[in-house]
Amino acid sequence: MSMSQDEMKQAVARAAIEHVPAGIIGVGTGSTANYFIDELAHIKGRIDGAVASSVATAERLKKHGIRVIDLNEAGEMEVYVDGADEITRHMAMIKGGGGALTREKIVAACAKKFVCIVDQTKLVDVLGKFPLPIEVIPMARSYVARQLVKLGGNPVLRAGFTTDNGNVILDVHGLNILDPVALETELNQIVGVVTNGLFARRGADVCLMGTPEGVQTLTR
Ligand SMILES: O=C[C@H](O)[C@H](O)[C@H](O)COP(=O)(O)O
Structure with missing residues (x-):
């Protein structure tokens, strides 16, 4: 069926x-x-x-x-x-x-x-084909995007979208997430990041x- x-x-x-x-x-x-x-x-x-x-x-x-x-x-x-x-x-x-x-x-x-x-x-098998959403304080958008590029990602601003908390989303393409716990922890250290979409x-x-x-x- x-x-x-x-x-x-x-x-x-x-x-x-x-x-x-x-x-x-x-x-x-x-x-x-x-x-x-x-x-x-x-x-x-x-x-x-x-x-x-x-x-x-x-x-x-x-x-x-x-x-x-x-x-x-x-x-x-x-x-x-x-x-x-x-x-x-x-x-x-x-x-x-x-x-x-x-x-x-x-x-x-x-x-x-x-x-x-x-x-x-x-x-x-491996997370990352779906672009990883990251909620960011609006004024930190460019700074956070530069840090994400350093980590090997390609962040794209979700155009015309504001979260329930008044923030923006960067969708990070191109990540091959072999250690989700480590990446979740690392992303949490970037100032301006409110939350990253890894639940690991x-x-x-x-x-x-x-x-x-x-x-x-x-x-x-
Ligand atoms: O922000 C949205 C949530 O994390 C959803 O759980 C996720 O996007 C899956 O949504 P759906 O069930 O529509 O595929």
Whole structure:
């Protein structure tokens, strides 16, 4: 049976519902996370509410009548569910294709378990074919771009885009990321960088991957 990418995203979103505990859940951003929010609406009576990783996610949650809770009120959560742009079998990810990486990293940090939901096109051996998004304070844009060139990347400003935090995104092309933990750490040292899209120091704990044969579960 042939299955579209959207159908695979829907299938993993549905499968992720099994990982939703009672209480407050952290919710990611993007097309796969949107399918998850739609599934969450069916079981909203079982949860106390959700912490949103973006304005767009908060709006979708509210539209479904799901209570949106401020992260500072939520405390530590059991689970965070989100998509990814690329993921390895070691559970390191590139995120931020939708520009929501900073709030995603913050909400993920407050959850005990990161459940990543992807279709099989996102699974890679080496991260970096998908340009690595980096959120940057606007005045530091040129400085940060020069530092990224020194690291072997080709940064491109995401034209006409401003993050929920009022910053810009540099999408870094041409990186072959053999040591994601080391690169994530190094990028964090560049002044003007708010957040980089490598989620490796705190990667996913579980990956639900949609395939035409069904949903596969990958763990570390
Ligand atoms: O900023 C966006 C997020 O990191 C998304 O999780 C990521 O871009 C994947 O999005 P999608 O599920 O639409 O492929």
